Amino acid sequence: MLEPDDERRGRRDLADTLKQLRKAAGLSGERLAARAAMSQSKISRIESGRSLPSVSDVERLMKALDVPPDAQQDILTVARAANVDYVSVRASARKGIWRRQAEIKALCESSKSVRHFLPAIPSGLLQTADYARAALTPVIEGNPARDIERAVRTRLDAQSVLDDESRQFHFLLTEQAVRIKRASSAVMVEQLRHLAEVSQRPNVDLAIVPSSELVGASPLNIFVVYDERLVTVEIFSGSVALRDYRDISYHLNVFDYFRERAVSENDARRLLSSVADEFMRGPD
Structure with a gap:
């Protein structure tokens, strides 16, 4: 459970990791979108950090990118953490x-x-x-x-x-x-x-x-x-x-x-x- 700054950092790290994996595989955003059955605009939003991918989205992307199983587990751990938001009572009271x-x-x-x-x-x-x-x-x-x-x-x-x-x-x-x-x-x-x-x-x-x-x-x-x-x-x-x-x-x-x-x-x-x-x- 993360406070806002750590939460944003985790989401940014996930976006950067997915973008680097695509580039390492030599795929364009359009090619990856076709392989993962996603729209190219969604891929772009995920990689820019404007859209948080669900855990199932990340699983589909890693399958499309042929990511090795042990590396998948590390990335899924990051994805699951990014998909958890914690808002404290004090933060709610401030807003x-x-x-x-x-x-x-x-x-x-x-x-x-x-x-x-x-x-x-x-x-x-x-x-x-x-x-x-x-x-x-x-x-x-x-x-x-x-x-x-x-x-x-x-x-x-x-x-x-x-x-x-x-x-x-x-x-x-x-x-x-x-x-x-x-x-x-x-x-x-x-x-x-x-x-x-x-x-x-x-x-x-x-x-x-x-x-x-x-x-x-x-x-x-x-x-x-x-x-x-x-x-x-x-x-x-x-x-x-x-x-x-x-x-x-x-x-x-x-x-x-x-x-x-x-x-x-x-x-x-x-x-x-x-x-x-x-x-x-x-x-x-």
Whole structure:
């Protein structure tokens, strides 16, 4: 996981390496494009560093260039590192946490299918204003200050992506995610009712893994899979973006494992109603 300067250097090194391999093979950009079944413009963008090749792109290029197997492994290691982005919480705060919300909206708008794995908290796309305000307010020392109200407004604006019924949204939560008391009981009840309402949208699959279900794997991190091209993983110190097809495939397998053990539709709504009743009966 790299900070921006190291990340840019890794991508530049990958671009330079691929360009040198093409020249060493005595191939023009057009000839390499034909061999690798890519456009010449894509080859040019990759070699100039304007476009980051996926790991599968690099594999195709090395096959077209007849790169020896041991050299391939070294280059693939560089490619996989270049396809990992790390953005720290502090870097997000410096840019404005609201910008992160706008980026999430843009990613959703460029995807046909979005899968959210939510072991600890509902997605920002599912949050009410009061719940989002509580979730975005720093409470741990070292968590940087942020413009809370602007972040809340941007988070609520991002929820408009759910209105596009040509896109499918899959929200997979654990029961713990809806039970953790992030705000007053009244806010929690409102949030749970909102989840039940959103679950009835035709393009939304909202599922919950009950705490009574036997689960052999550990739900460690929040992650989102955009189509089958990108995974973003949330950790305490920031977020990681993964583009290696093997990482994407693994996270899809994780999602499917927990989804098979979850309840949805009326069963999920009954669970949400039951938890809401507990909040209503309990102390504020």
